[in-house]
Amino acid sequence: MKLYRFVIEFLQLAILLGVAPAFTGWVRMLKCWSQGRTSAGIFQPYRDILKLFSKDIFLADNASWIFRFTPYLVFGTAVLAGAIIPMLSLELPIASTADVIVLVALFAIARFFTALAGMDIGTAFGGMGSSREMTIASLAEPAMLMAIFTVSLASKSTSLSQMVHVIYSGQIALRPSLAFAFFAFILIALAETGRIPVDNPATHLELTMIHEAMILEYSGRHLALIEWASMMKLFLFVMLGVAAFAPWGIAESGDIIAISLAFVFMLLKLVIVGIVLVMIETGLAKMRIFRLTEFLGSAFLLATLGMLSFFILE
Amino acid sequence: MDLNVAAQLNSFLAAFVLLTAFGMLVQRRMYGLVHLFTWQGFFLSINTAVVGFVAGKHHLYISSILTLSLKVILLPYILHVLIRRLKVHKEVEVVVNIPMTMMMGIALVIFSYYLMAPVTQLSTLVTRSTLAVALATVMIGLLMMITRKHAVTQIIGFLAMENGLFFAATSATYGMPLVVELGVALDILIAAFIFGIFFFHIHTTFDSLDVDQMARLKEED
Numbered sequence: 001m002k003l004y005r006f007v008i009e010f011l012q013l014a015i016l017l018g019v020a021p022a023f024t025g026w027v028r029m030l031k032c033w034s035q036g037r038t039s040a041g042i043f044q045p046y047r048d049i050l051k052l053f054s055k056d057i058f059l060a061d062n063a064s065w066i067f068r069f070t071p072y073l074v075f076g077t078a079v080l081a082g083a084i085i086p087m088l089s090l091e092l093p094i095a096s097t098a099d100v101i102v103l104v105a106l107f108a109i110a111r112f113f114t115a116l117a118g119m120d121i122g123t124a125f126g127g128m129g130s131s132r133e134m135t136i137a138s139l140a141e142p143a144m145l146m147a148i149f150t151v152s153l154a155s156k157s158t159s160l161s162q163m164v165h166v167i168y169s170g171q172i173a174l175r176p177s178l179a180f181a182f183f184a185f186i187l188i189a190l191a192e193t194g195r196i197p198v199d200n201p202a203t204h205l206e207l208t209m210i211h212e213a214m215i216l217e218y219s220g221r222h223l224a225l226i227e228w229a230s231m232m233k234l235f236l237f238v239m240l241g242v243a244a245f246a247p248w249g250i251a252e253s254g255d256i257i258a259i260s261l262a263f264v265f266m267l268l269k270l271v272i273v274g275i276v277l278v279m280i281e282t283g284l285a286k287m288r289i290f291r292l293t294e295f296l297g298s299a300f301l302l303a304t305l306g307m308l309s310f311f312i313l314e
Numbered sequence: 315m316d317l318n319v320a321a322q323l324n325s326f327l328a329a330f331v332l333l334t335a336f337g338m339l340v341q342r343r344m345y346g347l348v349h350l351f352t353w354q355g356f357f358l359s360i361n362t363a364v365v366g367f368v369a370g371k372h373h374l375y376i377s378s379i380l381t382l383s384l385k386v387i388l389l390p391y392i393l394h395v396l397i398r399r400l401k402v403h404k405e406v407e408v409v410v411n412i413p414m415t416m417m418m419g420i421a422l423v424i425f426s427y428y429l430m431a432p433v434t435q436l437s438t439l440v441t442r443s444t445l446a447v448a449l450a451t452v453m454i455g456l457l458m459m460i461t462r463k464h465a466v467t468q469i470i471g472f473l474a475m476e477n478g479l480f481f482a483a484t485s486a487t488y489g490m491p492l493v494v495e496l497g498v499a500l501d502i503l504i505a506a507f508i509f510g511i512f513f514f515h516i517h518t519t520f521d522s523l524d525v526d527q528m529a530r531l532k533e534e535d
Contacts, residue, residue, distance in 0.1 A: 174322040305423070308427065
């Protein structure tokens with residue numbers, strides 16, 4: 001039985017909205033275990049979001065429309081990005097309208113408005129967070145594009161579905177350029193999603209926080225949307241990495257059995273990625289912020305080396 | 315293992331050799347450098363064996379084992395002993411800052427690619443594409459010797475350069491004759507011992523292995 005393409009699209013969005021908090025919960029749970037603490041369970045993020053939705057918004061007097069608009073925009077771009085990345089099937093109607101460059105731009109828009117909103121109220125923390133976030137962004141985005149271009153060189157297309165098609169057709173076996181791009185992507189994903197060597201998602205210590213500093217003034221449903229969006233962002237980066245480097249399991253057509261299999265594969269990959277992520281996070285200490293140029297510089301280096309080795313070795 | 319897979323494996327290992335070369339360029343810690351050097355030797359030795367398989371030259375297996383025993387076990391061990399005895403395992407000082415060094419390294423890779431492009435077109439060997447990587451490894455070793463102040467790091471740069479030369483020999487002509495390779499291996503081993511003795515002398519004379527100190531060879535004026 002075949003599903004309509006728009007049904008697949010909506011299914012995928014539902015999974016994005018539904019599974020993303022569980023993935024964050026899974027990562028937090030593993031982290032608790034690895035540090036010998038009792039975890040709040042895999043479903044705690046859902047409870048957090050529900051709690052925040054039921055609370056009133058406490059808005060500063062001088063908040064402009066940017067501050068009120070940003071949560072919806074951040075949430076919206078995350079959902080739109082989820083409609084582009086193939087998670088279950090390659091037959092996504094929206095995916096043909098947007099490629100990976102658009103995807104990077106979507107994340108950039110969300111980040112730009114979060115930084116503006118951080119400065120909007122005029123507190124010191126918000127501005128500090130925004131400045132740090134933009135510093136990281138200016139270094140991470142070129143590296144991200146470079147890594148993606150390396151992958152698209154191999155598949156001769158910037159469309160994610162096309163990349164997966166090429167990997168499926170077996171034209172790519174042992175490609176050094178892809179290995180480089182993969183390592184670069186891991187470093188960038190850690191930076192973009194604010195994980196430990198770059199930013200600590202659990203901290204509210206003023207010296208170290210980056211993302212949390214920008215959203216410090218948010219409350220109620222605004223905060224719920226932003227938190228949910230950042231969970232989705234983590235989930236989306238995992239899905240992007242899976243689609244670009246290890247797509248095995250994603251259905252090529254709209255066949256219902258293939259899609260249910262794809263869902264099982266997706267959950268399996270999420271479990272594995274969660275374990276690896278927690279191993280990285282427990283193994284590393286948070287980096288000094290002035291060391292980040294080196295960290296992201298090496299991500300850029302890896303991506304460039306990947307691109308060069310495509311020309312030299314392949 | 316079929317030949318096509320072996321050729322791909324060869325270029326994959328070449329990429330890892332290049333990666334470890336860059337890793338050494340970026341690494342600040344002394345022990346980290348030695349570990350990366352060990353990994354480079356390891357990839358090189360596997361690569362030599364793979365090339366030996368592709369080309370059907372059996373003497374390459376011997377040089378692969380030679381590389382393994384010398385560059386993966388013996389030289390790192392000597393370096394470890396040196397670092398421990400001289401107590402120099404703290405962070406390495408660099409002349410140029412690290413992101414800048416990385417950019418220079420990338421420029422060197424592009425340069426060696428352009429330099430090797432005509433040679434690659436003339437060659438018919440399976441390993442011809444790794445020639446540019448080999449040259450880049452030599453250049454990066456040289457860059458490392460230039461940009462580091464510490465004597466031990468400079469020696470590691472030198473050894474990395476030798477790795478690159480060995481790699482170039484395997485990928486350009488399927489390896490040098492075995493006699494030459496044995497000679498070079500012996501030279502490197504002797505050189506490592508001599509370096510060790512020199513380090514101790516420098517250390518006792520200047521109380522430091524920073525080569526900047528050697529600018530003051532004349533008496534104080």
